Amino acid sequence: MCCALAATPSQGKVFKVASLSPASNHFAYRGDYTTFAAWNFIHKARHNVVALNGCFMFPVPTQSCRKCGYVKETLPHVLNRCNIHMTAATRRHNAVVNRLEKVLPQNSHTRILTNQTVPGCDSNLRPDITVIDDKNRIATIIDVAIPFESQLLSLRRHPSTQEGETFNDAFIVGSLGSFDPANEACIRRLRITPRYAALMKKLMVSDVIKWSRDIYVEHVTGIRQYAD
Ligand SMILES: [Zn+2]
Structure with a gap:
């Protein structure tokens, strides 16, 4: 783990938990059971390099969630708490x-x-x-x-x-x-x-990443990523 990243409050914690089980990173080199789109998403997400209002390093007009108006649009909010994505989050759980x-x-x-x-x-x-x-x-x-x-x-x-x-x-x-x-x-x-x-x-980890990628991409593009 990169020391600079590990020392940051958010990315450091993400990398710490991802390093606890080898299964969490099984896709990293060969991309097993993982599409390129999901692979690309997860590397950016674990580094918190995401196009969300609450994550930019420079001033933006608003930090609030573009979908539900919550005060800060962050990755934890979008992937786990934003009500608009509850159907996809339930399917991720299932x-x-x-x-x-x-x-x-x-x-x-x-x-x-x-x-x-x-x-x-x-x-x-x-x-x-x-x-x-x-x-x-x-x-x-x-x-x-x-x-x-x-x-x-x-x-x-x-x-x-x-x-x-x-x-x-x-x-x-x-x-x-x-x-x-x-x-x-x-x-x-x-x-x-x-x-x-x-x-x-491995399949569980890849499934969860796939669903989280679908939630994130739908959030920023407005385009549904999975079949209803
Ligand atoms: Zn929201």
Whole structure:
């Protein structure tokens, strides 16, 4: 990591979280699973070299968001908080859920529930994925989150919590493609094989970068980047 960049408050944090897992940078040299447009975007985004009103180094007429009027148009705002992009942000989140669901081990004593209430639980909350092992009477509840990178370090204080035979896990990928190494505990608990896990991590990172690029480009050009 460049020392000058690492020392800056925003880029430094982005590079720090992106360096925590090799999967976060898997595309850097060969561009695996990543289009050139997404590859080009992510390098600029991680350096915060973006054409947003709140990011210019010189005075501009306004720093506010061109879409929703929020006081400062920054990358965290556009990629994670600007309401106009919520549909794309939801699809970005669901892309990670779908990747995880695809590699879960299938067997006769395991039930996999997606976006459903947990059987036997009073709560009406619908976790992204619940894996119920009827043989060993263990439930693993997983919620996927795609925060902006600078929030990633503070989001997870404990990799998982356990109440009786129920595990609650957060599964986190930063919106600039940083794979949280704390996800590894969840991957091990779900008994995903290392071979599948390695590919899954790369595809998740590339999916998130693709969606974040689509959000950013639509934001600055007004042109929809994905099929409805
Ligand atoms: Zn906005």
